[in-house]
Amino acid sequence: MHIDVNSAFLSWTAVDLLNKGGKYDIRNSYAVIGGDESKRHGIVLAKSNPAKKVGIITGEPLFSARKKCPSLNIYPPNHELYNDMSNKMFKLLSKYSPDIEVYSIDECFIDYTKVKKLYGNEISFAHKIKDEIKNTLGFTVNVGIGNNKLCAKVATDFSKPDKVHTLYNHEIKEKMHPLPINHLIGIGRKSSEKLIKLGINTIGDLSNCNPNQLSKYFKNQAIKIIELAKGIDNSEVISDSGLSKGISNSTTIAYNLTSKKEVYHVIESLVDNLATSLRKQKRYAYVIAIILKDKHFHSYSHQTKLINATNNTKEIYETAKKLFDETWDNEPIRLVGVRLDNLVNEVNHQISLFESVEHKELESGLESVVDELNFKYGSSVIKKASLHSSKREQK
DNA sequence: TCTGGGGTCCTAGGACCC
DNA sequence: TCTGGGGTCCTAGGACCC
Known part of the structure; x- marks a missing residue:
């Protein structure tokens, strides 16, 4: 199970503003979280759904976001708040399972197999924690369910916000293979460009590739990325991954x-x-x-x-x-x-x-x-x- | 007033050792 | 009558993730 906060920084700022007596919810307006342009930190860190609809993407300069939406509201980041919200969410989830892998400030994996006996069907459980987070903490999450971490994470992104999705092994062909190649975790901008040039446009296309042919272009990574496209991932959920390497x-x-x-x-x-x-x-x-x-x-x-x-x-x-x-x-x-x-x-x-x-x-x-x-x-x-x-x- | 900050992992090439 | 092969460690750079 993969749990991911919808537009984390923006949602958390929205909750904070409402708690402080703010009148409207910035999640429903043209809003982004962005750095200080006078300090040359001016990029989009998170965007609301309306802002996403006009084509604003995370990481782009505020300058260019404003061109897409002149009435854009820009709110400064507050990392202390984000750490606090993040901790609250992980604390809530720890009630249900000690086996949580914190993947980033707003994402984690849970090995549900280990607690399924206690809580029953995974889909109803996913709805339960999703709603509990919304009702007690005030922000929404997506939950993805799959037979491994890769599929759970791909499922989380299917449609947003406030949703539960599944991507079981038997659903890979139907739900994952039609997706464009860059929806695959591990295939970023550079690899997408290379694959598209080779005529490989969907995850399904990649899953059908011959590793020997592809290794001309991707060396040892060829086998790895074809496995990803097939939905193969044997990595474990590692709780308390704890200390960083650097x-x-x-x-x-x-x-x-x-x-x-x-x-x-x-x-x-x-x-x-x-x-x-x-x-x-x-x-x-x-x-x-x-x-x-x-x-x-x-x-x-x-x-x-x-x-x-x-x-x-x-x-x-x-x-x-x-x-x-x-x-x-x-x-x-x-x-x-x-x-x-x-x-x-x-x-x-x-x-x-x-x-x-x-x-x-x-x-x-x-x-x-x-x-x-x-x-x-x-x-x-x-x-x-x-x-x-x-x-x-x-x- | 255009373009952040914190991570992980992989690869190529060179130094060095036997 | 020229120059192997295998291995480890280190550095720089790049791809990718949030």
Whole structure:
């Protein structure tokens, strides 16, 4: 069973506005959730059904969405609210099954086979939880049911909102094969274009392909995507998938950066966030990467693997700065990102000949005290002087 | 005032080892 | 009278998902 919130960010904002005494429901008007254009964050993050009907799509610039609908209402995102709504939904669902795989902020899978004895027929159960979410939390979801995760997820998208759909194995031919190729999970823009050029337009077309022929164009992926088209998927529902393999923090800056000093300031603040969250999870990173996007929208990255994993702000910052110096080609920069990868739960510190252990321990001790104070008294009682002054300069 | 941010997985090519 | 084969690890880039 796959559960997916209809237009999540927009629905959640709609509920919030109504709770605060708002008079009308933005789900029924030409509305989108969109970033701040003056900060160059101006894209559509979620759209209402009426907005969808005039051709507005997620990810497109607000500029172009407004051309399609001049009276469009744009609401800012509120990620704190979204996390809260998301948690409430997953908490509600956990009442029924501990085996929930959280797939994203607004989606999850439930292995219903494991609880079917308790709750009976899956279709009536799907209606029950769908309605319970609507009645207690105020937003609607779609529920898809299938013999595996792939089919359940494809079923969720059949028609929206507030619907339950099935895609059992015996329904694949009739319900899934006529769909255009890009409705298949795993076939994105690039692969659709390639397949359509080859005359493969529907999921059914792909399911009939000869893997040997297709491997000329898709290498090892050919077998995999033909299986998807046949509705074959053996992946398990994994509850508490828990810890991520890497974490990243990136930002598009309101204006292009042209000096090292400006970029260093951004890197410092990105690293500060990342290292704090790594320490909160008591984890350490082996790989540090810097990601840049220039004014032509060209992205590039540079990474390094450390001898010893770390969650020390200063060490990560110095490394990220060095990576930046090594890779920057002097083109004005639009986006700066830092990524920490190969995360581990503990470190076996290998002491190099030249470093002082005492100094390291002192430093990480200081950082945990700062983390604790920030946690106790609000997120930024204690900040680096450099971060503080950079904010003032901007004002 | 055109184009976000956070993830996962795969591939190609190079370095290195035996 | 020139240059194998198999394997691992690492990096950069890209496709895809939300």
